[in-house]
Amino acid sequence: MRRRIVMLTVLSAVLAISLFGIPLAAGVAHYYMADERSELTRFATEATVTVSAAQLSGRDPTELPSTEPGVQLAVYDHAGRRIGGRGPAVADAAVRGALHGVPANGQDGSDLVVTVPVANNEHVTGAIRAAAGKMFVYRRVARNWLLMLAVACAAVLITGLLARRQARRLARPLEEMSAMAERLGDGDFSVRARPSGIPEIDSTGASLSTTAERLGDLLARERAFSADASHQLRTPLTGLRLQLESLLDAPGNTRVEEISQAMAEADRLQRTIDDLLALARDVPRHKEPLDLDGLLEEARKTWHADLAGKGRPLRVRIAPDLPTTDASTAAARQILHVLIENAIRHGAGTVTVDVRDAGDALAIDVSDQGPGIDSPPDDLFRRRTVTAGHGIGLAMARRLAEAEGGRLRLARPSPPTFTLLLPGA
Incomplete structure (x- = not known):
């Protein structure tokens, strides 16, 4: 139970963090990409202020403002030729757009590119191109993603520790009640x-x-x-x-x-x-193997006279290599007496007691040569049921068998055969 509580709590935390963290991670990547474009736009705009008409005409040397490492600035004249800075020698599509008065930002291979037109008296006389590698942005995104992942792992770990503590608090009293119920079932009423x-x-x-x-x-x-x-x-x-x-x-x-x-x-x-x-x-009671020989000998002595008086023999057959059982001798004796007494009172002919191996149980079959039983087997074991006499005492006998972990059933209705199964030790 503790493990299930912890696992469900941790899985819920992972799901919640994923539902929140994945969109956040995508938002962070989008933010840094937009921030880099904004920085490039700022550098390009600052450059338009410092570039003069003389510089664009080539009469004065072109000096561009300083930028961050990894950022390239280039100046182009109205013909699309680079006259300063670093960039393509000939205007690309973004620069050509700026020369027509349309600022642009986009990508050129592995670079982010921003172009801004340079105007003089409302006439476009050139363009500024600012570019930076996307790998720089990816590094910033990766650092933040790693930080977010570390925070998420810490959150999951803390959640797991708290869940473990709470699971222990919830499970301990339930486990104690389970043990209490087990002791109660074993007969300890002081729990x-x-x-x-x-x-x-x-x-x-x-x-x-x-x-x-x-x-x-x-x-x-x-x-x-x-x-x-x-x-x-x-x-x-x-x-x-x-x-x-x-x-x-x-x-x-x-x-x-x-x-x-x-x-x-x-x-x-x-x-x-x-x-x-x-x-x-x-x-x-102390668990001891059932004295089968003593039990059968006692049954023979008890019922021999009754059967002999009616001219009916009692036959006891014991198979070799029988499993042992620690069923109560008192319970086994009473069940066997009930079965033999029913065979005497309501059966006919020889009463046979067969003791055999039933796999993981000891089987005792009691049968006679009577006409058989017509009523449903379940009716035989109902309390106070008397159907053709066969129901007498069988309800009590079945309860005694079940109390010992065994079973008592009608194995065959004709000739009537009852089987007592006692669990092996």
Whole structure:
């Protein structure tokens, strides 16, 4: 941003100086050319005063007034012959015009030429020719152009320095707000914008600070609610498990299998509550590679009994050389459980979990041999959507996947196959 501000300011200054300087440079060149012609006219006019009729007739030697270096004066008689000074021996077009009473100024090759008639008793008796090289004028113009160029460069340099200072003043608070927004996105709600002295930026910074404060308060309330909810949920679960253990140890108990299964369900519910509360609190965690083997083994133990009771096998296939991922184990476990549970409740036949390499991601496919899904894929992941049963829990599972930087999608409607993509580490 700083570079763009400086570049735009400098380019604007260069454009403004060019729009002003180019016509000025042309005007300077025109001025010096006109000034030189004016000087030549002055020298020629002064010479007409000093030249007498006797000199024009050749009776007296011709003496011309002194001039600046580089200026040539010549005197011509009425016949167009040079009788003094330096110039063409025979009258040129400008001199002939002056001999007819018409002063002239123009160019003769590389010289500027001015001619003035010499009159005696209202009769033209001769002419004065003044000439100077244009190179002398060009040198004067070049010196002034160099001076103008130096001033323009100094102006551009000063403009660039001022623009750099102003860009730093403008960009610093914006860069700080960008870093502040990034920290806010990472969960740091203590960020506050410092005053910059620029009303518009300070107003935006104040709004961002207010937003951070409100989000911090909201998160604090949600965490307090999570703690209360955790206590309210864990207490009855703990009591339920104690009662199940008492029933399991009771003499003459004939329902050991049912009670053990209920205890396993209570443990799974407890683990689900812990995972969801941890995810809801967004507790910072150390990035560790996902224990894929442990995750799949836990899923096999959790769902084997349910599937076996319905005569449906659970097949887990793991491809070799899989990429690692540092996705949250809690999130991956909940997503996988949602997908397997949907396959059990709403599918048919074998439930297959395929783990494969998807390039820069780890892919987990969960499929069954059911009739398929007729509803549009987007409807499956809408909150509280239940279309042929397949929508249950998928909205939450997709949100968990996206929170880990992954994706959850319906890869194939028939047989139904859901794919979880977790980014590689």
